[in-house]
Amino acid sequence: AAGVIQSPRHLIKEKRETATLKCYPIPRHDTVYWYQQGPGQDPQFLISFYEKMQSDKGSIPDRFSAQQFSDYHSELNMSSLELGDSALYFCASSLDGNRGLSYEQYFGPGTRLTVT
């Protein structure tokens, strides 16, 4: 079965540079979530999209922005990178919970961002 695809898998950037992470959800999944996992930490919710509209926002810095495109893939843009942004960034997809139920979220393999 098709899974969530993320690219790149690894990314090394210097401080103050920008980075763009991409996520391709499971076919027919209309909701995308982004999570950040620091070393030894649990994943933290950043932002989510449904039908190309932002639907919820968590602890996402103002330096980060994201969007979902017409083909449902999503991109997380990170500017003015800081050392503390080094983390694993996960994308997850699911069916929309507007049906009155919440559904399984399936995670991609993650992008490991290292800021030097």
Add this chain to the structure above:
Amino acid sequence: SQQGEEDPQALSIQEGENATMNCSYKTSINNLQWYRQNSGRGLVHLILIRSNEREKHSGRLRVTLDTSKKSSSLLITASRAADTASYFCATDNKGGGSNYKLTFGKGTLLTVNP
């Protein structure tokens, strides 16, 4: 604020033994999901249990949910060395839109010794 708290933080057992991990949460939920993560790798979805369910099975996994105590447990029977990983529970919280962001616990690091 932390929604899910796992207990124990670390668990070391021998192959063939059963492993039980517990998770507590604070607010009302729609469902609770368990994930496995090998070191530095992706999160693998194991099982989802809804708030109106009390127990669910999937292969060697058994999950229970007690909404009155706001707790869940994950039992892995007949453990194998390949089960060595971190296990997270995650509860859903409906955000401003229609979908449900997940709040994760700190995780239990399970080590299964051959």
